[in-house]
Amino acid sequence: MIRRVMAAFAITLLAMAVLAGHPAQAAVMRAEASSSSSPCGTGTTPPSTYQHVIWIWMEDSALAKVIGNAAAPYITSLAKQCGYARGWLDNVIDGASNYVPGVAGANCNSETIHATAPIGDTCITQGLSPAAKCTPSSCKNTVAITSIFEQLQGVPGDSWKAYEESMPTNCATSNTSSKTAPYYVRHNPAPYLSDLRIAGQLEGNTCATNDVTVPTTSCTGTSCPPNETANPFYNDITNNTLPSFSFVTPNACNNMHNKCTPYRNRVTNGDQWLSTWIPIITASPAYQSGSTAVFIMWDEGTFGSALPNVVLAPSVVPGTVVPATTTMNNIAALRTTEDMLGLGHIGCATGTQGDGSACPIGSTTDLRSGFNI
Numbered sequence: 001m002i003r004r005v006m007a008a009f010a011i012t013l014l015a016m017a018v019l020a021g022h023p024a025q026a027a028v029m030r031a032e033a034s035s036s037s038s039p040c041g042t043g044t045t046p047p048s049t050y051q052h053v054i055w056i057w058m059e060d061s062a063l064a065k066v067i068g069n070a071a072a073p074y075i076t077s078l079a080k081q082c083g084y085a086r087g088w089l090d091n092v093i094d095g096a097s098n099y100v101p102g103v104a105g106a107n108c109n110s111e112t113i114h115a116t117a118p119i120g121d122t123c124i125t126q127g128l129s130p131a132a133k134c135t136p137s138s139c140k141n142t143v144a145i146t147s148i149f150e151q152l153q154g155v156p157g158d159s160w161k162a163y164e165e166s167m168p169t170n171c172a173t174s175n176t177s178s179k180t181a182p183y184y185v186r187h188n189p190a191p192y193l194s195d196l197r198i199a200g201q202l203e204g205n206t207c208a209t210n211d212v213t214v215p216t217t218s219c220t221g222t223s224c225p226p227n228e229t230a231n232p233f234y235n236d237i238t239n240n241t242l243p244s245f246s247f248v249t250p251n252a253c254n255n256m257h258n259k260c261t262p263y264r265n266r267v268t269n270g271d272q273w274l275s276t277w278i279p280i281i282t283a284s285p286a287y288q289s290g291s292t293a294v295f296i297m298w299d300e301g302t303f304g305s306a307l308p309n310v311v312l313a314p315s316v317v318p319g320t321v322v323p324a325t326t327t328m329n330n331i332a333a334l335r336t337t338e339d340m341l342g343l344g345h346i347g348c349a350t351g352t353q354g355d356g357s358a359c360p361i362g363s364t365t366d367l368r369s370g371f372n373i
Contacts (some may be wrong), residue, residue: 084318105347327362
């Protein structure tokens with residue numbers, strides 16, 4: 001052991017001596033070391049209250065199809081550098097977009113919300129047929145439920161934004177027909193919430209103000225350069241102006257939904273998109289300060305099975321794997337985020353739905369202890 005330590009020390013001294021005369025080579029080595037260093041494990045004690053929590057929502061994959069998949073080398077590496085859970089279940093609403101349940105903890109299906117019910121009613125959609133699918137534009141189907149967006153409106157100094165890639169205008173209520181950068185409104189919960197759609201009801205903190213369009217990140221080959229022009233997500237990260245809660249949705253090419261032309265491996269698309277944006281986030285002042293955490297979550301996979309997930313924060317111990325015996329879901333992420341931001345609990349994050357129906361197993365799991373956040 002002593003010989004190995006002395007040998008390593010000697011090699012280090014030799015490298016320092018060589019690089020002393022080659023500053024350019026030293027700079028390259030420093031850059032490589034920085035890019036390969038883990039974004040997690042740089043701190044040990046998480047803050048009692050976070051300044052920023054970022055959610056990034058991906059689509060339609062099972063855990064085994066992403067982490068460990070050769071088509072997802074970046075996500076696999078990130079999961080090992082930070083942490084993930086084996087028991088993050090797809091069990092909120094079967095076969096439907098679960099974005100509204102994610103922010104409200106309610107049994108609201110973003111594809112069939114109130115296809116036939118009155119505007120602004122509460123949200124009970126179980127059993128509606130697939131033929132009832134619609135958008136807020138085609139059915140004018142908004143729901144009067146409390147979400148984390150409204151919760152943040154009532155806390156001084158707190159704020160939220162939804163960053164929606166390829167959305168044509170702020171708070172767009174219809175899908176786009178683009179084949180290369182499609183926007184699906186069902187992946188964007190804010191337009192479904194009537195309290196955010198009523199101008200002035202929340203003192204200007206409305207969908208039209210805070211649900212913002214983000215330019216398309218175009219991936220070609222193995223490169224996904226970020227579009228930095230008039231990009232509110234990029235600007236808020238780099239200018240240290242992120243809101244308390246960020247809800248980020250890549251477009252339907254880059255979120256692994258595979259609704260784009262020309263066809264590319266959908267897992268690769270998502271892996272490359274994340275490999276572009278996560279390093280920008282983790283290099284930011286907000287993240288480096290230890291006051292920011294990132295949840296990468298998937299909307300659907302195979303109902304009842306485990307979903308992919310990665311949790312990043314400086315306090316996360318690299319290599320954390322929460323065992324499958326600890327069940328959780330996207331509503332547990334809501335509950336945990338509420339705790340991290342000093343908010344109360346809503347919907348199934350409390351353990352009970354407003355209509356009295358049972359909540360999905362794992363909805364009240366505390367993710368803070370498992371991931372050291």
